[in-house]
Amino acid sequence: MATVPGPDSRREERLNHMMLTYEKDLLRMCCVYLKDAGLAQDAVQETFLKAYRRMDAFEGRASEKTWLMRIAINTCKDMCRTSWFRHVDRRIAMDDPSSPMPEPAAPPSVEHIALTTAIMALPKKHMEVVLLHYYQGLNIKETAQVLGITAPAVINRLNKARTMLRETLKEEGDA
Numbered sequence: 047m048a049t050v051p052g053p054d055s056r057r058e059e060r061l062n063h064m065m066l067t068y069e070k071d072l073l074r075m076c077c078v079y080l081k082d083a084g085l086a087q088d089a090v091q092e093t094f095l096k097a098y099r100r101m102d103a104f105e106g107r108a109s110e111k112t113w114l115m116r117i118a119i120n121t122c123k124d125m126c127r128t129s130w131f132r133h134v135d136r137r138i139a140m141d142d143p144s145s146p147m148p149e150p151a152a153p154p155s156v157e158h159i160a161l162t163t164a165i166m167a168l169p170k171k172h173m174e175v176v177l178l179h180y181y182q183g184l185n186i187k188e189t190a191q192v193l194g195i196t197a198p199a200v201i202n203r204l205n206k207a208r209t210m211l212r213e214t215l216k217e218e219g220d221a
Contacts, residue, residue: 061098068111069094072118075177078166079122089125093118108191115178116192164214165207172207175200 072093076086096117097104104113165176178189179200190197 057098057101060101061094064097064110064114065094068114071111071182072114075115075182076118076122078162078177078181079119079173080125081166085125089118089121092121096121108188111182112184112188112191115182115184116194119174119178119192160215160218161211164211164218167214168207168210172203172210175203176207176211179204 069090072090073086076089076093077083080086080089093114097114100117104110108116165173168176174193175189178184178192179186184192186197186200190200193200
């Protein structure tokens with residue numbers, strides 16, 4: 047006797063596919079954004095829960111990754127707005143071997159640690175564009191869609207972020 051799939055089985059299959067495909071990317075993004083592995087895991091779970099609830103509203107104007115990144119960024123922003131979050135020190139020591147950051151494919155170099163630390167120190171709006179564009183591989187248009195801003199604003203923020211990073215890394219190199 048064959049079983050008939052329930053009405054939500056397709057949605058569940060799609061959610062499972064999204065989780066397998068994008069969970070690590072979302073976790074890295076949320077971990078850097080929130081500077082806390084536990085909160086990042088909570089944010090990713092909340093992202094997938096929101097995606098599941100809104101799956102029927104997804105119109106396909108953006109890729110699934112772009113859509114999920116936007117939900118994740120907004121979830122992280124919501125978490126950062128709480129008064130509890132603002133009063134807790136969430137800095138991650140990048141050179142600490144017990145750091146809660148997800149493990150990279152290869153051990154990070156000193157330069158990579160310095161760059162990641164500098165990116166995490168950028169103002170949020172600049173950190174967001176750098177993470178989405180360079181670390182998540184989204185193009186300018188997709189980054190703009192995730193953040194709800196224009197493509198020229200993304201380009202301006204990227205240029206400003208690169209300038210700030212150059213200055214920060216140059217100062218560290220001179221020290």
